Amino acid sequence: xxxxxxxxxxxxxxxxxxxxxxxxxxxxxxxxxxxxxxxxxxxxxxxxxxxxxxxxxxxxxxxxxxxxxxxxxxxxxxxxxxxxxxxxxxxxxxxxxxxxxxxxxxxxxxxxxxxxxxxx
Amino acid sequence: xxxxxxxxxxxxxxxxxxxxxxxxxxxxxxxxxxxxxxxxxxxxxxxxxxxxxxxxxxxxxxxxxxxxxxxxxxxxxxxxxxxxxxxxxxxxxxxxxxxxxxxxxxxxxxxxxxxxxxxxxxxxxxxxxxxxxxxxxxxxxxxxxxxxxxxxxxxxxxxxxxxxxxxxxxxxxxxxxxxxxxxxxxxxxxxxxxxxxxxxxxxxxxxxxxxxxxxxxxxxxxxxxxxxxxxxxxxxxxxxxxxxxxxxxxxxxxxxxxxxxxxxxxxxxxxxxxxxxxxxxxxxxxxxxxxxxxxxxxxxxxxxxxxxxxxxxxxxxxxxxxxxxxxxxxxxxxxxxxxxxxxxxxxxxxxxxxxxxxxxxxxxxxxxxxxxxxxxxxxxxx
Numbered sequence: 001x002x003x004x005x006x007x008x009x010x011x012x013x014x015x016x017x018x019x020x021x022x023x024x025x026x027x028x029x030x031x032x033x034x035x036x037x038x039x040x041x042x043x044x045x046x047x048x049x050x051x052x053x054x055x056x057x058x059x060x061x062x063x064x065x066x067x068x069x070x071x072x073x074x075x076x077x078x079x080x081x082x083x084x085x086x087x088x089x090x091x092x093x094x095x096x097x098x099x100x101x102x103x104x105x106x107x108x109x110x111x112x113x114x115x116x117x118x119x120x
Numbered sequence: 121x122x123x124x125x126x127x128x129x130x131x132x133x134x135x136x137x138x139x140x141x142x143x144x145x146x147x148x149x150x151x152x153x154x155x156x157x158x159x160x161x162x163x164x165x166x167x168x169x170x171x172x173x174x175x176x177x178x179x180x181x182x183x184x185x186x187x188x189x190x191x192x193x194x195x196x197x198x199x200x201x202x203x204x205x206x207x208x209x210x211x212x213x214x215x216x217x218x219x220x221x222x223x224x225x226x227x228x229x230x231x232x233x234x235x236x237x238x239x240x241x242x243x244x245x246x247x248x249x250x251x252x253x254x255x256x257x258x259x260x261x262x263x264x265x266x267x268x269x270x271x272x273x274x275x276x277x278x279x280x281x282x283x284x285x286x287x288x289x290x291x292x293x294x295x296x297x298x299x300x301x302x303x304x305x306x307x308x309x310x311x312x313x314x315x316x317x318x319x320x321x322x323x324x325x326x327x328x329x330x331x332x333x334x335x336x337x338x339x340x341x342x343x344x345x346x347x348x349x350x351x352x353x354x355x356x357x358x359x360x361x362x363x364x365x366x367x368x369x370x371x372x373x374x375x376x377x378x379x380x381x382x383x384x385x386x387x388x389x390x391x392x393x394x395x396x397x398x399x400x401x402x403x404x405x406x407x408x409x410x411x412x413x414x415x416x417x418x419x420x421x422x423x424x425x426x427x428x429x430x431x432x433x434x435x436x437x438x439x440x441x442x443x444x445x446x447x448x449x450x451x452x453x454x455x456x457x458x459x460x461x462x463x464x465x466x467x468x469x470x471x472x473x474x475x476x477x478x479x480x481x482x483x484x485x486x487x488x489x490x491x492x493x494x495x496x497x498x499x500x501x502x
Contacts, residue, residue: 031158031162031163031164031353032162032163032164032165032428034164034428034453035426035427035428035453035460037427037482053482055169055427055428055453056163056166056453057163057353057354057357057452057453058157058353058356058452058457059430060428060430107407
């Protein structure tokens with residue numbers, strides 16, 4: 001199941017694990033990324049806490065943790081090559097995996113249709 | 121995710137505004153104008169294209185000003201402007217241009233500008249955000265001159281190693297120009313003022329063109345596929361790699377020209393012992409600093425890691441953040457350098473190339489090395 005936040009993160013939900021990244025719309029708005037900083041595996045993050053930082057040539061932006069949970073895996077490939085986020089934001093450009101504290105919280109997020117309406 | 125951007129207010133537009141929209145530019149507010157920050161190629165590609173081919177920039181938001189002595193004599197206009205800038209303007213030859221800055225009574229910098237000897241008058245280009253203040257400043261102090269803002273002209277910058285080829289297609293005589301030469305030229309029947317200068321560290325030109333013919337000239341230049349439109353995003357990373365100051369970031373009224381490492385722009389005639397020593401606002405401080413040095417200097421800073429260190433990051437002598445030294449004034453990722461680049465102010469004790477300092481970024485202290493400027497090799501045609 002795919003969910004979205006109004007802050008332009010996407011979540012792919014499999015059981016209580018969410019794979020998180022930024023949307024194609026966000027990647028396009030940011031422009032070419034030149035630096036990505038990811039959270040440490042094992043960190044406990046609250047919803048809307050800063051989880052990652054991305055920098056384009058122009059500016060730094062925060063990527064927020066979409067729900068309460070624990071970081072179980074990070075995508076080192078985007079740290080080594082930030083352009084992956086621009087070329088494949090909703091695939092190879094994923095950021096981290098989050099073990100959700102309360103999987104049912106995902107129901108409060110946007111579905112794809114609602115997100116598309118938001119950015120229209 | 122959260123963006124960190126500026127507020128939108130009522131914005132002016134340049135004569136190339138429709139062209140930017142038709143080229144798919146992303147527009148942002150800049151110094152009161154709706155300006156292209158990037159085109160569909162994006163900042164990285166635009167930056168690299170300028171360094172390898174040619175880039176066309178709309179810089180029409182900048183102020184183009186004529187200063188003409190009421191006597192009609194160039195020397196009178198030059199001597200008048202010399203009361204506001206520590207530059208040898210009287211000694212500037214016809215058809216030549218110099219970089220300079222307006223100073224205030226404390227020796228701070230009110231703006232930086234380009235000054236051209238146009239034979240019987242001066243042609244001055246000032247920053248967009250400062251043009252109203254600069255105009256008032258000149259009108260108040262240059263009482264024996266007519267000071268006129270040219271509101272019916274656009275300014276197009278053409279930068280990069282292919283810039284000469286691109287411009288030669290419209291005007292073959294361009295090949296005779298050298299760095300900082302200024303000529304009249306007819307481009308597609310548009311009477312233009314062409315200077316061989318720019319803000320990228322590359323060879324290139326700035327072309328003042330009547331507003332009504334600006335789009336036609338820009339489109340003619342863009343017909344050459346080596347020439348691509350470049351936005352303000354790449355303009356900033358290009359100038360930073362070239363070690364050039366941005367007014368409001370790297371220099372302002374709190375920085376003297378000597379602190380800003382701009383003493384190269386003050387010619388001998390205006391220094392102690394010169395024919396027209398001093399005679400500009402803040403001269404006692406500035407000449408004193410030329411003789412005795414300053415306690416801090418603007419330097420290049422090269423972060424050792426991959427994270428860009430941006431303006432206002434604090435600089436420390438140690439990795440624990442105990443001894444604060446100064447602040448980064450500009451910083452970004454340099455696409456040609458393939459890494460982050462920055463400038464900032466450091467105490468003279470820490471301003472030597474190779475000195476390690478630490479910048480505070482999101483609670484961490486990142487090592488940076490004081491580096492010679494520019495970060496790239498400039499390719500001006502001397």
